[in-house]
Amino acid sequence: MAKITVNKDLASERAKCEFNVEELTNYLDGGRENTARRRRMEDKVLSVKELRDEIPEEYLSHKEKYENAIRKAVLFYKVQKSLDDPNQSDHERIRNSYRSTITSAIFKDNSPLTLHIVMFIPAIIGQGNDEQREYWLKRAKNMEIIGTYAQTELGHGTFLRGLETTATYDPATEEFVLHSPTLTAYKWWPGGLAHTANYCVVMAILYTKSKNCGIQPFIVQIRDEETHMPLPGIKLGEIGAKLGYNTVNNGFLGFDNHRIPRDRMLMRNAQVSKDGTFTAGANSKLTYGTMVYVRVLIVNNMANLLAKAVTIAIRYSAVRRQSKLKPEDPEPQILDYVTQQHKLFIGIATSHAYSRTALWLWDHYAKVTSELNAGKLDNLPELHSLACCLKVLSSVDAAVFVERSRLACGGHGYMLSSNLPQTYGLVTPASTFEGENTVLLLQVARSLVKAWQQMLNGRQLAPSMAYLADQKQLDRWDGSVNGIIRAFQKVARGKLAFSVANFEKYQKMGLSREDAWNKASVQLTAAAESHGRAIVVQVFKTETDRIASSLSPPLRKALDQLVELFTLYWALERLGDLLLYSPLSEVDVRDMQARYEELLEKIRPNAVGLVDGFDIRDEILNSALGAYDGRVYERLMEEALKSPLNAEPVNSSFHKYLKPFMQGKL
Numbered sequence: 001m002a003k004i005t006v007n008k009d010l011a012s013e014r015a016k017c018e019f020n021v022e023e024l025t026n027y028l029d030g031g032r033e034n035t036a037r038r039r040r041m042e043d044k045v046l047s048v049k050e051l052r053d054e055i056p057e058e059y060l061s062h063k064e065k066y067e068n069a070i071r072k073a074v075l076f077y078k079v080q081k082s083l084d085d086p087n088q089s090d091h092e093r094i095r096n097s098y099r100s101t102i103t104s105a106i107f108k109d110n111s112p113l114t115l116h117i118v119m120f121i122p123a124i125i126g127q128g129n130d131e132q133r134e135y136w137l138k139r140a141k142n143m144e145i146i147g148t149y150a151q152t153e154l155g156h157g158t159f160l161r162g163l164e165t166t167a168t169y170d171p172a173t174e175e176f177v178l179h180s181p182t183l184t185a186y187k188w189w190p191g192g193l194a195h196t197a198n199y200c201v202v203m204a205i206l207y208t209k210s211k212n213c214g215i216q217p218f219i220v221q222i223r224d225e226e227t228h229m230p231l232p233g234i235k236l237g238e239i240g241a242k243l244g245y246n247t248v249n250n251g252f253l254g255f256d257n258h259r260i261p262r263d264r265m266l267m268r269n270a271q272v273s274k275d276g277t278f279t280a281g282a283n284s285k286l287t288y289g290t291m292v293y294v295r296v297l298i299v300n301n302m303a304n305l306l307a308k309a310v311t312i313a314i315r316y317s318a319v320r321r322q323s324k325l326k327p328e329d330p331e332p333q334i335l336d337y338v339t340q341q342h343k344l345f346i347g348i349a350t351s352h353a354y355s356r357t358a359l360w361l362w363d364h365y366a367k368v369t370s371e372l373n374a375g376k377l378d379n380l381p382e383l384h385s386l387a388c389c390l391k392v393l394s395s396v397d398a399a400v401f402v403e404r405s406r407l408a409c410g411g412h413g414y415m416l417s418s419n420l421p422q423t424y425g426l427v428t429p430a431s432t433f434e435g436e437n438t439v440l441l442l443q444v445a446r447s448l449v450k451a452w453q454q455m456l457n458g459r460q461l462a463p464s465m466a467y468l469a470d471q472k473q474l475d476r477w478d479g480s481v482n483g484i485i486r487a488f489q490k491v492a493r494g495k496l497a498f499s500v501a502n503f504e505k506y507q508k509m510g511l512s513r514e515d516a517w518n519k520a521s522v523q524l525t526a527a528a529e530s531h532g533r534a535i536v537v538q539v540f541k542t543e544t545d546r547i548a549s550s551l552s553p554p555l556r557k558a559l560d561q562l563v564e565l566f567t568l569y570w571a572l573e574r575l576g577d578l579l580l581y582s583p584l585s586e587v588d589v590r591d592m593q594a595r596y597e598e599l600l601e602k603i604r605p606n607a608v609g610l611v612d613g614f615d616i617r618d619e620i621l622n623s624a625l626g627a628y629d630g631r632v633y634e635r636l637m638e639e640a641l642k643s644p645l646n647a648e649p650v651n652s653s654f655h656k657y658l659k660p661f662m663q664g665k666l
């Protein structure tokens with residue numbers, strides 16, 4: 001194997017690291033064996049030469065990008081399938097894949113098969129009855145059919161009860177008639193819908209016996225299995241170029257009285273019998289289950305994407321030298337500027353916070369799902385609320401800290417060859433998809449207001465909200481991490497109390513419940529956000545304490561520093577709230593600021609080790625700035641030379657336009 005020459009600054013950073021990087025990687029993977037398994041899988045995928053791009057994706061046309069993505073998606077799927085362990089349960093498979101970022105080595109802008117894996121298959125699992133699962137899952141898992149999840153319409157994404165696509169049952173033929181009565185009823189957005197999928201799960205308003213029976217899922221064939229032509233009564237196309245996700249093939253779909261057999265309604269929850277009788281499910285919101293599942297997965301996806309961005313930015317900051325700290329000294333590494341540490345170390349801590357939270361949430365999701373399967377629905381509302389608030393916080397924080405990582409790389413962060421803009425393109429839509437963030441915060445607020453009323457009635461609260469009933473005053477600020485967590489809970493409680501009071505006040509003033517809710521909604525969403533912050537900080541601390549207890553002291557210390565940094569960062573960001581709702585004094589604030597700065601200094605020697613610990617290979621980072629060897633300038637030039645404009649010394653436009661223009665002939 002060729003010896004790698006590592007940039008000397010990066011090499012000396014690695015020499016400084018106080019803990020064993022491999023131990024950190026094993027900790028993140030959940031054990032040495034998991035690290036080994038992940039690496040074996042990466043080796044195997046990366047050994048397939050055809051999965052690499054010869055021409056960087058960004059220089060392909062829109063159509064070429066899609067065709068290239070499909071070529072790779074098919075090959076990638078086959079390689080992955082050959083590595084699949086059939087003895088793993090779905091729960092284990094997903095948990096074990098939480099640290100896998102290998103998809104990024106193949107697609108800078110995501111795969112056109114994403115929705116098949118992430119939503120079509122899970123929708124069949126969650127919404128199909130046993131018979132339907134038996135038939136459709138086999139076909140979907142073998143890739144005999146490719147599907148997507150078609151819910152959003154041109155006119156409605158958030159408000160599901162406002163969807164316009166109808167599925168009207170015709171007992172004479174025992175069929176549903178799918179119809180898009182208006183332009184705004186067209187399905188719009190589903191990934192893979194345009195030219196990839198031949199089936200989809202369509203969410204439509206069911207009408208039977210002339211009654212609206214709410215939104216139900218239908219499995220609908222949209223293209224011929226042989227020719228791939230759209231079926232009669234189906235209008236299909238692609239929605240066009242976007243900020244990111246350009247290889248995901250998002251599409252539109254309209255129905256012109258398209259008929260499907262009765263057994264294509266996914267009937268795990270609600271059913272329509274042959275004569276058109278509708279039987280409702282135990283809870284109509286079980287129909288929304290696929291979204292809950294993806295919201296849970298998004299938390300982890302955000303942690304991984306942020307780990308990528310911050311790895312690139314930290315390594316670059318160790319290599320990049322700029323300006324002067326002291327006139328007599330050489331230019332320092334930009335990582336020595338405390339402002340740079342302030343921009344980036346929080347990204348490392350945040351990725352850790354959400355990867356721990358994501359695993360905790362996934363286990364909680366699996367527990368509640370098995371209860372739901374046994375007909376016990378009590379914990380569904382809390383799961384919905386948790387999935388909403390953690391999806392919101394993880395997507396917001398990831399977008400902010402990925403963009404901050406990009407800005408921290410100066411001009412070079414603007415280059416696509418840094419892979420930071422594309423990474424931002426992958427995180428930012430997560431604030432919109434699977435439930436727009438404000439809307440989800442309002443769902444969380446709704447559950448908090450309900451909990452508040454339950455508390456006043458002396459009823460027990462769900463575990464994640466139990467702190468609301470804690471009436472004890474926080475009479476002394478002790479500044480410890482646990483003390484700050486309690487203070488965050490007091491903030492959430494105080495903001496909730498304030499918004500409930502306002503909500504009630506507006507109603508007493510004569511506003512309807514709905515108008516009062518709308519008027520109080522800025523405060524309500526703020527309370528929901530604070531509730532989420534309190535949960536993330538607490539889960540990060542307790543899960544780190546629980547899992548890291550057996551680690552070596554130096555690694556344990558480094559992880560504790562990240563927990564403390566994360567806690568202090570948010571305390572300082574939310575000073576106004578803490579001053580309002582906790583016994584924080586000016587002296588305490590100054591103390592926290594000093595501790596925060598000390599922490600930056602303590603983390604500084606470990607910064608490169610911490611991102612090396614994420615163990616994200618160069619092929620996955622796909623970045624001229626972030627590669628392990630730190631050959632930043634050489635890679636930037638190598639990538640620049642790949643620009644098609646550099647293939648010839650004079651471009652033909654010179655002769656056609658510039659020269660005549662400059663000579664006054666045009």
Ligand SMILES: CCCCC/C=C\C/C=C\C/C=C\C/C=C\C/C=C\CC/C=C/C(=O)SCCNC(=O)CCNC(=O)[C@H](O)C(C)(C)COP(=O)(O)OP(=O)(O)OC[C@H]1O[C@@H](n2cnc3c(N)ncnc32)[C@H](O)[C@@H]1OP(=O)(O)O
Nearest residue numbers: 117121157158159160285288291297298301384433434435
């Ligand atoms: C099988 C193998 C899989 C392997 C996978 C492994 C790895 C995958 C690898 C990588 C991928 C990882 C992660 C994924 C990353 C990226 C994702 C990729 C692509 C994303 C593509 C995007 C897809 C989409 O966006 S799909 C469309 C999503 N759309 C939405 O989310 C719409 C949002 N709107 C709503 O949810 C609802 O309209 C609403 C806002 C909740 C309101 O609904 P409504 O009916 O009006 O209810 P309300 O009246 O407000 O409330 C009534 C009552 O119901 C309760 N409620 C609401 N929702 C739920 C729910 N979901 N569950 C339970 N309860 C719910 C609500 O609280 C209220 O209760 P109350 O009356 O008691 O107060």
Ligand SMILES: Cc1cc2nc3c(=O)[nH]c(=O)nc-3n(C[C@H](O)[C@H](O)[C@H](O)COP(=O)(O)OP(=O)(O)OC[C@H]3O[C@@H](n4cnc5c(N)ncnc54)[C@H](O)[C@@H]3O)c2cc1C
Nearest residue numbers: 150151152156157158189190191429432433434435436438
């Ligand atoms: C990259 C990407 C991929 C997607 N993939 C899919 C897919 O595969 N399948 C699919 O079905 N959909 C998909 N979607 C669609 C996505 O789920 C919707 O965009 C999302 O649910 C938001 O709906 P909307 O676009 O209608 O926004 P809107 O609901 O119109 O939101 C616009 C604004 O109105 C505000 N607003 C709306 N309702 C309220 C309210 N009740 N209270 C306060 N404010 C409100 C929002 O906060 C926001 O500021 C995808 C979207 C993106 C960006």
